[in-house]
Amino acid sequence: MHPTSIATADGITKVLAVIGGKWRINIIWCIGRKGSIRYNELKRQVTGISNTVLTRSLEDLASHQLIERIDYHESPPRVEYRLSVDGLSLFPLIEQLDCWGTATCAKNDANEQY
Amino acid sequence: MHPTSIATADGITKVLAVIGGKWRINIIWCIGRKGSIRYNELKRQVTGISNTVLTRSLEDLASHQLIERIDYHESPPRVEYRLSVDGLSLFPLIEQLDCWGTATCAKNDANEQY
DNA sequence: CAGTATCCGTTACGATACTG
DNA sequence: CAGTATCGTAACGGATACTG
Numbered sequence A, B: 001m002h003p004t005s006i007a008t009a010d011g012i013t014k015v016l017a018v019i020g021g022k023w024r025i026n027i028i029w030c031i032g033r034k035g036s037i038r039y040n041e042l043k044r045q046v047t048g049i050s051n052t053v054l055t056r057s058l059e060d061l062a063s064h065q066l067i068e069r070i071d072y073h074e075s076p077p078r079v080e081y082r083l084s085v086d087g088l089s090l091f092p093l094i095e096q097l098d099c100w101g102t103a104t105c106a107k108n109d110a111n112e113q114y
Numbered sequence C: 001c002a003g004t005a006t007c008c009g010t011t012a013c014g015a016t017a018c019t020g
Numbered sequence D: 001c002a003g004t005a006t007c008g009t010a011a012c013g014g015a016t017a018c019t020g
Helices: A011-019 A024-034 A039-045 A051-063 A085-111 B011-019 B024-034 B039-045 B051-063 B085-111
Strands: A036-038 A067-071 A079-083 B036-038 B067-071 B079-083
Touching: A011 A024, A011 A085, A011 B024, A011 B085, A024 A036, A024 A039, A024 A051, A024 A079, A024 A085, A024 B011, A036 A039, A039 A051, A039 A079, A051 A067, A079 A085, A085 B011, A085 B085, B011 B024, B011 B085, B024 B036, B024 B039, B024 B051, B024 B079, B024 B085, B036 B039, B039 B051, B039 B079, B051 B067, B079 B085
Parallel strands: none
Antiparallel strands: A036 A079, A067 A079, B036 B079, B067 B079
């Protein structure tokens, strides 16, 4: 096994390593929905996230090859984030999860009306 | 809004509340694959998980209506876990995530062979 | 067998202030 | 604008021993 691979566990393990955090899925979701997005707009969309956490999450997602960071080297700085090929292939699954969550929420809310 | 609902954020938030933990997805996956499963077998399948964490996860998943706990009230105790209706509807999405993870792993491993 | 109880360590998360 | 640096906290995860 080569050094950079994560001991090739099963697919779930790989997925968890990527989207396991508290904000990761949300971030991918936001980037995917916008196509490309800048740091501060992303921060506004992902309500409640702090600078530190957002930065770390973006670094982590980039290192896992799920997003791409495009630095235009301008002043004032302009940096855009977008989904990589892998990220794009993951995105529809996240959309499905969102649908499931919404549907389940709605159903449970309805049932709780006693 | 009624007290028991989780402030109806978006679907992603609901999903994260459910599968956000380190083992949750794995547990659902194992239960779903077996149909129904007992505590100790589950513990064997989910390699590395401790009693405390497994128990907490199961309680949590049950409280989120994703799994059902069936206690046969025998001695020695026999308890089975299986997916609820909600859990069953989530299961295929987890399978897809697993596929994605496996495919992505394989692809990246191949690329890294330099 | 199916858990509890206890206690501890790590890590992720977070607020705030500051920088190129 | 797009972050870094620093410090603090809380939640999660985990090992071990014990119980009905």
